[in-house]
Amino acid sequence: MKTRAITGFFFVIVMLASVLLGQFVFVTFYLMLSAFCLYEFYSLVTQNTAKPDIVLGIINGMMLFAGIAVLIFSDNITLLLSYKAAHSLLFLMPLTSALVFIRQLYNKSASPFNNIAYTYLGIVLVIVPFTFFHALAFVKGAYDFHFPLAFLILLWANDTGAYLVGMKFGRTKLFERHSPKKTWEGFIGGIIISAGVALILAHFYTELPWNQWVSIAIIISCIGTLGDLVESMFKRSINVKDSGGILPGHGGLLDRFDGLFLAAPIVYMYLYFIAS
Incomplete structure (x- = not known):
């Protein structure tokens, strides 16, 4: 428990620093973090499921993240250079994507398309959500x-609330087949606590009215919980308990960001189409 608490403390410090130290640190940090998460995904899959193309998968993932990041990061460089750099990265992706297929021609694998599928699944499951999370800042x-x-705070509030309420009052299983410890009581508690934190945030972050912050909290709680269940389903399908051991007491990076993977794109969509 002590190890878990110490790891959690430093994890929160690093995550706070990643958004508070400015846009250059923010973009660079999440570019690297998404690459590490993708590598962890490939490492899990490689154990007993498939042999994804780790190198080309990470190259394609980083090019996708960087290309979109440059497109929306144009206030620090001239717009023309921004678009040229972004287009160069994105328009090179058909070539690097084709190489994923071509390399399988030379691999002696009984299931080459299984390898290709997992290579792209990692990009869709990991890189795309981090791209949307990065875009929240812009x-x-x-x-x-x-x-x-605010996204991180509300996600942590939901996780903490669901854990505490579930431990104290949890009786009814939420989705026992994939996560035996999750309960409906914990799920509802997480929503309530996250919504309460959103009301507090609304007093300090006045970009949105209180009801929209609460709506975002509910989205994060509901969709984030589904993301957690999806990650549990993934780990059960490949017979692993934790996605890794990089965070002592907490598992791997995928374990810490499972709620973000589904929730970040939905929250961005909400802000772009409704809150804006």
Whole structure:
């Protein structure tokens, strides 16, 4: 428990620093973090499921993240250079993507398309959500750390609330087939606590009215819980308990960001189409 608490403390410090130290640190940190998460995904799959193309998968993932990041990061460089750099990265992807297929021609694998499928599944499951999370900081144009920071705070509030309420009052299993410890009581408790934190945030982050912050909290709680269940389903399908051991007492990086993977794109969509 002590190890878990110490790891959690430093994890929170690092995550807070990633959004508070400015846009260059923010973009670079999440580019590297998404690459490490993708590597962890491939490492899990490689154990007993498939042999994804780790090198080309990470190259394609980083090019996708960087290309989109440059497109929305144009306030620090000229717009023309921004678009040229972004287009160069994105338009090179058909070549690097084709190489994923071509390399399988020379691999002596009984299931080459299984390898290809997992290579792209990692990009869709890991890189795309981090791209949307990164875009939260620029949803209003210029860099604003309020949105990604609020996302993390609300996600942590939901996880903490669900854990505490579930431990104290949990009786009814939420989805026993994939996560035996999750309960409906914990799920509802997480929503309530996250919504309460959103009301507090609304007093300090006035970009949105209180009801929209609460709506975001509910989205994060509901969709984030589904993301957690999806990650549990993934780990059960390949017979592993934790996604890794990089965070002592907490498992791997995928274990820490499973709620983000489904929730970040939905929250961005909400902000872009509704809150804006």
